[in-house]
Amino acid sequence: MSRPVKCRHVQCHPDAVYFKPRAVPLCDLEELVLTYDELEALRLADLEGLYQEDAAARMQISRQTFGNIVKTARRKVADALVNGKAIRIEGGVCSVAKKEVLICDDCSHTWEGDAVNGICPKCKSGNLARTRKPSNQPGIL
Numbered sequence: 001m002s003r004p005v006k007c008r009h010v011q012c013h014p015d016a017v018y019f020k021p022r023a024v025p026l027c028d029l030e031e032l033v034l035t036y037d038e039l040e041a042l043r044l045a046d047l048e049g050l051y052q053e054d055a056a057a058r059m060q061i062s063r064q065t066f067g068n069i070v071k072t073a074r075r076k077v078a079d080a081l082v083n084g085k086a087i088r089i090e091g092g093v094c095s096v097a098k099k100e101v102l103i104c105d106d107c108s109h110t111w112e113g114d115a116v117n118g119i120c121p122k123c124k125s126g127n128l129a130r131t132r133k134p135s136n137q138p139g140i141l
Helices: 036-047 052-059 063-083
Strands: 008-010 031-034 086-089 093-097 100-104 110-113 128-130 136-140
Touching (some): 008 036, 052 063
Parallel strands (some): 031 086
Antiparallel strands (some): 093 136, 100 110, 100 128
8 A cells, every 4th residue: 555645835836737839729738737846846846946844844845745746847837848749737645835924014015925045025134024824735636
């Protein structure tokens, strides 16, 4: 019997969940499914440029599990790009973090996001306050 999949912490929930080659009817395309945890792994490793250990800590999983997830995700994306397949983003056992409402104590700028980098986008101050805590709802997406 295999071990149950541990719930992964995900901050990214994209608006667009389907990508396909231009001018090719969907009915003519093979489709790949990229799970939310795979998308989050790509975002942390490739977009944010985090080391695997730091990215794994953000997703609340082991470094080895993170490495396996990002390897699978990269293979799927490469297959879709090289072979002209559609990508659908869905599924996975994840908890999605809701965005926080943040206020800069120095310039009073308010925005919705996360305080991962700890810097105000307006004045670049690190003096931030949260107006509500994020709530994570674990479950299957």
